[in-house]
Amino acid sequence: MSPVLPNGGASIWLADLRTIDVAQLRACESWLGAAEMARHARFVRPLRQRQFLLGRVLLRVAMGLLLDVSPAAIVLEERAGQVPLLLSPAEGAHFSISHSGHWVACALSITTRLGLDIELRDPGRDVLALARQAFGAAVADELQGLPEDARLALFYRRWSEAEARYKLGVEAGSCMAVAHAELSIVLCSADRLARPPVLVLSGLAQA
Secondary structure, eight states: OOOOOOTTOOEEEEEEGGGSOHHHHHHGGGGSOHHHHHHHHHOOSHHHHHHHHHHHHHHHHHHHHHHTSOGGGOEEEOOTTSOOEEEESSSOOEEEEEEETTEEEEEEESSSOEEEEEEEOOTTSOHHHHHHHHHOHHHHHHHHTSOHHHHHHHHHHHHHHHHHHHHHOSOOSEEEEEOOSSEEEEEEESSOOSSOOEEEEOOSTTO
């Protein structure tokens, strides 16, 4: 399966840990460099460890198909507090990785820098208190006047966009939300995207 990535566009690859074969995922550990494996080993929580591994594997699968190279040939350099740096292939893609709960995602573009954020919507969270703390009283008051479902959706839309803008690291040319049943997904790009990003659901074995 190859992603549709038209000129000026981007793709978002999404994988669900609950559907990924553990043996297949572990078999892909050899794709990671020494620094990546060292970081992987430092995670204490098993879920966080699996999120990290799946994120790096998913990125290599997606980028390999996009650039027509083997996933094992993609070399990343770990950078403390920053996204990894793509060392090989030299003519690569811009990318961003995100995770929330059992979901892991990466976004890719040939033409522009990206910032991706996904958030598992939790109806049990006190979004009004979080909004007041993160965005201020005006946003909290706006949310309070909405029905519960709309309040939850708008809060997570704002939260995801703020995180995606932060990950982008430069002024955003565009920020686009992608519809999903469980997740709030926002992709920001340095240059305005010509069209909405393509969403690719991956089970890895089929990728």
